Every structure is written in C-alpha cells, then in structure tokens.
Amino acid sequence: MKKLYKSRTDHKFDGVCGGIAAYFKLDPSLVRIVWVLFTLLGGSGILLYIICMIIMPREPDYIDYRGNGNNGNS
Secondary structure: OOOOOEOOOOOOOOOHHHHHHHHHOOOHHHHHHHHHHHHHHHOOHHHHHHHHHHHOOEOOOEEOOOOOEEOOOO
C-alpha cells in the first residue's frame, strides 16, 4: 500500500511538497508553484502547510519487504 510521507531528499522547508509530488508522481516544482499560488490567492496555504508538517510522517530510512516503514529505531 502506497503511503504519503514528507520527502527526505526533495525538500525546501520540510519536505511536504516533495512528498506530495512523489506520492502523485508529479514534478515537485509544479507542486510548489501550485502551493504558492494557492497561498497567494486563498491565503490558507500557509496554515495547510503547517498542518501537513505536523501530520505527515517523515519518509523512513528504508522500507522492508513487507512494506512496513522503519527508521532504524527498533
């Protein structure tokens, strides 16, 4: 099962847009541009980004064969 994570490698602030781009197989720059436009036009993009920073888990260091994420803290 595919899960939504904050990206460890493709990030500018916290990896939210990079994670969303990876999940939907989109260009991260496109996601960032849309997010900025959403913020400028609606104003709630900053609040939504902060909520995503809190709610979305960080991408694990590796994913085992069963699909369970593990960040090495066993």
